[in-house]
Amino acid sequence: MGNNTRTRMIETTLRLIQARGLHGASLNDILGESGAPRGSLYFHFPGGKQALVLEAMQSGIEEASRILQDTLTEAASPAEGVRAFFRAAASEMTDSEYTFGCPVAPIILDAPEVSTELAAACRAALEEWTHLYQDKLEAAGLSPARAGRLARMIVASLEGALIMARSQRTSTIITEVGDEVADLIAAALSRPKAGRLMS
Amino acid sequence: MGNNTRTRMIETTLRLIQARGLHGASLNDILGESGAPRGSLYFHFPGGKQALVLEAMQSGIEEASRILQDTLTEAASPAEGVRAFFRAAASEMTDSEYTFGCPVAPIILDAPEVSTELAAACRAALEEWTHLYQDKLEAAGLSPARAGRLARMIVASLEGALIMARSQRTSTIITEVGDEVADLIAAALSRPKAGRLMS
DNA sequence: CATATTATATAGACCGATCGTCATATTCTG
DNA sequence: CAGAATATGACGATCGGTCTATATAATATG
Secondary structure (H helix, E strand, O other), rough: OOOHHHHHHHHEEEHHHHHHHHOOOOOHHHHHHOOOOHHHHHHHHHOOOOHHHHHHHHHHHHHHHHHHHHHHHOOOHHHHHHHHHHHHHHHHHHHHOOOOOOOOOHHHHHOOOHHHHHHHHHHHHHHHHHHHHHHHHHHOOOOOOHHHHHHHHHHHHHHHHHHHHHHHOOOHHHHHHHHHHHHHHHHHOOOOOOOOOOO | HHHHHHHHHHHHHHHHHHOOOOOOOOHHHHHHHHHOOHHHHHHHHHOOHHHHHHHHHHHHHHHHHHHHHHHHOOOOOOOHHHHHHHHHHHHHHHHOOOOOOOOOOHHHHHHHOHHHHHHHHHHHHHHHHHHHHHHHHHOOOHHHHHHHHHHHHHHHHHHHHHHHHHHOOOHHHHHHHHHHHHHHHHHHHOOOOOOOOOO
């Protein structure tokens, strides 16, 4: 199946971008690792590398969204959901020998505004993940404002933990941060009215 | 002063890496923006681009460490120190038109293990920043274990918030996350014994 | 069944960019 | 002025991404 070549290219691209960054993943690398011939790229992706990268990133975003959604719905509470998702991320980090990472972070850091399309996809992904957390938190009784703030903090914590874990080649930081955030959420939910004044 | 050219190259390199990533900052870009001729690079940095990048990164690390240390020592409490540092980061983010960022994150994400030296410098920087927070938290009465965990969480939150802020072109997420983390720290300090069991 | 026609897939040439290197020019210093 | 320190831009090997020209597989047609 020719379609197999296509999906193989996408998967390889996603993996290489996560491992080496947007510009670090060259077409030669991608083609070499995916075993696809050079000329096939422009046939499957008339838009060139940018189109390939966009699809690869969207594939990674979709998978992450799906797993996050499943994890949150299966969890007994928002806090437990967060804990579980961070643990899953930690697991992937070790399994991948510390080449795993967020599918959008490398593009955000490597592409200034090089591609409006790529940047928009990154922005949308971060918002989607934030909203998944926010909805869960609101369903548990938090105000939209506070749920939103906590949700953004959860996403930020995970993004940072992924980077630190790779740098220090230890996934414990991901579970640690996840536990800390989970505790924070549990505390926020147990106190109907937060201790601080709101603006 | 020839030394002036050298420092100008370092500053430009740091800025471009923060804006476009390690591989996104080409020598042509660096030389063009710093106004330095091509050949001067190899005179000032016999190690080539890698040596230049290493020095640029270390310069950024040093500055960040200095500012963080000053902010924490001047702050009335650890929580206020965190709040202030996050606010300073948010300010730099808007001032730079969202090209500001952590000096090590782009290298961690772009360099697989391409350079042991670069990777080691990144790792050391993250550890140093973590220890600065940890010391402050311990001085305020937290156990080393809990202080360490909170410190790692602070660093991770900031790293992630910087990425999200750039993607969404808004610095409010940095201050929001900072306030949230500051509240968490304040709560941890007000309760001598944390609510959760420790391992 | 043989051939024509199209859809699919590939190979490899192309050109610009990147990075390291060097021979030479200029400026500083004693 | 001598000699060291620094600056300069041209050069080439390599790699990057794009594209056209060709081959293979699928389907249609007599």
